[in-house]
Amino acid sequence: MTSTADAQAARPVPGAPTTSARLLHVGDPALAHHLAVHGRLPEITGAQVITAVEQSGLTGRGGAAFPTGRKLATVARAAGRKGSVVVANGCEGEPASGKDRTLMLTSPHLVLDGIELAARAVGARQAYLCIHDDAHDVRSALTTALAERAGAENGSVPVTLKPTPHRYVASEETALIRALNGGLSLPAFTPPRPFERGVAGRPTLVDNVETLAHLALIARHGPTWFRSLGTTAAPGTTLVTLSGAVRSPGVYEIPLGLTGADLLALAGGPSEPVQAVLCGGYFGSWLPTDVFQRTEISAPGLAAAGSAIGAGIFIALPEGACALTETARITGYLAEQSAGQCGPCVHGLPALAQALRELATSGGTRSAHTLQTLMPFVERRGACRHPDGAARMIASALRVFPDEVRAHANRKLCPAATRPSTPRDPHHGRRYGS
Numbered sequence: 083m084t085s086t087a088d089a090q091a092a093r094p095v096p097g098a099p100t101t102s103a104r105l106l107h108v109g110d111p112a113l114a115h116h117l118a119v120h121g122r123l124p125e126i127t128g129a130q131v132i133t134a135v136e137q138s139g140l141t142g143r144g145g146a147a148f149p150t151g152r153k154l155a156t157v158a159r160a161a162g163r164k165g166s167v168v169v170a171n172g173c174e175g176e177p178a179s180g181k182d183r184t185l186m187l188t189s190p191h192l193v194l195d196g197i198e199l200a201a202r203a204v205g206a207r208q209a210y211l212c213i214h215d216d217a218h219d220v221r222s223a224l225t226t227a228l229a230e231r232a233g234a235e236n237g238s239v240p241v242t243l244k245p246t247p248h249r250y251v252a253s254e255e256t257a258l259i260r261a262l263n264g265g266l267s268l269p270a271f272t273p274p275r276p277f278e279r280g281v282a283g284r285p286t287l288v289d290n291v292e293t294l295a296h297l298a299l300i301a302r303h304g305p306t307w308f309r310s311l312g313t314t315a316a317p318g319t320t321l322v323t324l325s326g327a328v329r330s331p332g333v334y335e336i337p338l339g340l341t342g343a344d345l346l347a348l349a350g351g352p353s354e355p356v357q358a359v360l361c362g363g364y365f366g367s368w369l370p371t372d373v374f375q376r377t378e379i380s381a382p383g384l385a386a387a388g389s390a391i392g393a394g395i396f397i398a399l400p401e402g403a404c405a406l407t408e409t410a411r412i413t414g415y416l417a418e419q420s421a422g423q424c425g426p427c428v429h430g431l432p433a434l435a436q437a438l439r440e441l442a443t444s445g446g447t448r449s450a451h452t453l454q455t456l457m458p459f460v461e462r463r464g465a466c467r468h469p470d471g472a473a474r475m476i477a478s479a480l481r482v483f484p485d486e487v488r489a490h491a492n493r494k495l496c497p498a499a500t501r502p503s504t505p506r507d508p509h510h511g512r513r514y515g516s
């Protein structure tokens with residue numbers, strides 16, 4: 083099972099810049115450079131920000147692809163005279179993701195501009211930027227950026243950095259709000275939703291830092307410019323993190339609408355034959371390589387293929403790796419990372435992880451049966467979507483790897499063992515099954 087420290091150390095580095103780079107093409111985090119490239123904050127009202135973002139079709143880059151303009155308008159309406167709060171989510175809890183870290187290290191002022199403009203849009207007088215408490219480099223970059231902006235007419239809304247425990251569920255939006263209200267970093271049952279009652283009881287906008295950086299560019303250049311890349315249904319660019327069996331793993335900025343084959347090519351192509359790709363991260367779904375290659379990389383494109391874009395995470399699984407072992411490892415990680423305050427996380431996820439481990443290592447029909455029986459008791463029963471995400475990932479594994487499930491259940495040779503390759507854990511460099 084991986085540890086958080088392993089996951090942090092394994093985070094990918096920026097890949098080669100792409101021609102479509104909008105967020106990542108600056109490369110120098112200094113304010114002077116940011117102003118030289120992007121110019122000052124635009125003279126634009128909060129209402130104009132909302133209209134531009136609505137027309138741009140921007141959707142959240144934190145995982146759920148929710149329409150950002152609709153969220154801004156909802157918080158702005160709820161704010162009324164009591165005002166609201168903006169929370170920028172820079173925690174990046176997904177172990178295989180490196181995009182938010184890369185963005186905050188290379189373009190911190192774009193994120194801070196986005197916070198300022200979002201605050202203007204929803205009538206916020208206070209903003210928080212949440213990052214993991216062990217992300218020392220990110221904290222240092224943001225502290226420098228905030229100091230550079232002090233008195234430089236780059237914002238009127240105070241932004242407070244909020245270190246957050248490095249746990250998967252601590253960066254879920256209600257957990258962030260609970261912690262900012264002085265409580266534990268644990269998801270809360272909803273309603274009330276953050277837009278109804280969030281930080282200090284005020285309507286609160288929670289947005290991913292990449293979403294806010296896109297917002298900062300939309301406010302400057304307009305919705306037509308944003309839509310000039312991407313597709314009609316999924317406009318703009320997005321940051322993706324590619325890892326596993328690819329030659330150049332890393333963070334890339336791509337126009338939405340490329341194919342999975344384009345993505346593999348961007349990362350230098352497969353480093354060895356790839357049997358499947360986990361799309362969307364640990365809450366995502368496996369796709370067989372041939373399906374992935376022809377799938378459109380966008381929220382609607384991946385949903386149509388039975389997967390998800392999540393936070394833009396793609397992990398290529400080599401042919402020689404046992405898919406059930408990798409699925410068991412990820413499930414074990416998710417079970418370990420739960421807040422352990424609801425039934426599906428206390429009982430369901432550890433039992434699923436155990437059944438998968440048993441199936442992957444000793445095999446037998448009992449563990450396969452346990453998996454099928456337990457799944458319905460996990461989905462849609464927690465305070466947050468953590469167990470649902472885990473169940474979705476496991477269900478996709480059972481769907482995509484039927485030969486492996488059958489072979490392990492019948493204690494036959496795993497198909498992966500018959501394929502010639504050098505099986506390695508895509509994140510941690512350990513041999514599979516060791």
Ligand SMILES: Cc1cc2nc3c(=O)[nH]c(=O)nc-3n(C[C@H](O)[C@H](O)[C@H](O)COP(=O)(O)O)c2cc1C
Pocket residue numbers: 141142143144145146147148171172173174175176250251252253254255256288289290291293294466467468
């Ligand atoms: C268990 C769990 C963990 C999450 N972790 C993150 C995270 O690390 N970063 C993030 O931006 N969103 C995360 N989210 C999603 C947030 O709750 C929230 O929806 C998101 O920050 C909203 O931003 P967006 O609309 O810009 O995508 C997580 C959700 C869940 C259920």
Ligand code: SF4
Pocket residue numbers: 251268269270420421422423424425426427428463464465466467468469
């Ligand atoms: S579902 Fe799990 S992770 Fe979510 S709040 Fe409940 S115990 Fe915590």
